Amino acid sequence: MLALHEVQTEFRRAILTVDTDTFCALIAADGLAPEERLGVYRNNIVASLTAVLRETFPPVCRLVEEQFFAYAAHEFICRHPPECAVLAEYGGRFPDFLAASAPCRELVYLADVARLEGLMKVAANAAHADPIAAMTLGDVAAEDAQRLTLQLHPSFGFVASRWPIDRIWRANRPEAAAEATIDLAAGGVWLEVSRADANIVMRSLDCTTFAFRSAVQRGETLERATEAALVTDPAFDLCRALPALFLDGAVIAVNSAQPHAGREPRQ
Template identity: 45%
Template sequence: MSSLRELQAGVRAALLADDERGVAPDVVDDGLSASARLAVYRHHVFTSLTEALEATYPVVCRLVDRRFFGWVADQYVRVRPPAGPCLFEYGADFPEFVAAFPACAHLPWLADVARLEWAMNAALHAPDAPALEPEALRALDPPALARLTLRLDPSVTLLASRWPVDAIWRANQAGANLTVTVDLDAGGASLEVRRVDDGVVLRALPPATFALRAALAAGRTLEDAVEQALDTDPAFDLAGEIRALLDERLLVDPGH
């Protein structure tokens, strides 16, 4: 009888690499051969994981059709099986897999569409965090404020793409005007994804606003983030942006 570690390794090889030699001797033959039993289990695992990926990446699936998506998902599952039990957490690196997958090379924008869909999934399941109140900033003198590292709400993702991925995503939603085509040469997008109440909000940001928020998201001080914004647009309205961050409750109380 194999040890637990050997059984786990054998099942993994049987499911992901179609190599049943390490586990077949330990599978009870009860009217169904070991190979047939493993095939049933393998089918269930791959079907469940493919359906989970489809649920997270519906626009990617629609853009390439379900058959092609199923093939890409099959290859992904074999090299990136789940690391945990929560299926909504599965597929975080699927966009990177798509970007490197040779059969998707003729669709250079597809990986960024996948990144947008993952950002939406992450926003939906992000933990709640109390927003920073304006009084907390008013109590600081200018030098202390400049050195401050402000955290954005956990649901926020800032996504820059050289493709109009927001237009691609919107064109593939239920009820979209099917006569409208997306101009892939229309330019890129600087996007913010976040959860508001129980829904996910996607919007395009002005370049300087995106630069400041991206710098804050990367852990830069407010002073550094402002420099990034001013480098992008010397006429950047800092006071207006700080008000917007507070009004939109995008900043997290550092005490939590």
């Protein structure tokens, strides 16, 4: 007799792979093939997770054939089942899965569109947090400000693409008018996604602002975020970029980074 942990491991294997023999041997037939009984659970799991992916990535659904989406969703579910019971948080790895999927390589922009949709879902489900005002920095010396990190509102996300994925996304929303023509050579985009009240906001940034804000979101110090921005614009001015970030309601906390080696922390 298998211990419960082994039973559950075999159940998982039988749901997510074609290797069902060990688990089916545990099931009483009672007039019906064990595989048929197992199939009820497998269908429930795959159908409901596919529905979650469809709801999360509607333009991706429109960009590929229905049959392919169902196939890709099934493959993704079997390789990357949810890690927790809050299904609103499921699907974060789907864009990378699409990017690595051979049939998707012809649709070069598909994974980036999926990344944009993923950020929108994160923004929609982000926890509530109150932005803070820039005056919070008022008592920080300029030299120390360089070592600060900012915590952005959890709804903020950033995605850059070589393709005009904002226009592709708009044209493929379920409610969009059909057949817009989009020039893929129109150039890349640097996008910021956030939530204002209950509304999801997508903004197109210049590449320098994108470099700065996405570095801040990754937890880089203001000094390093500034360095990232200076790569694309030697005239980048932190004294302008920082207040703009606060005015956009993006900052919810200011944290002191580790002091440089050899210096005492500020009391």
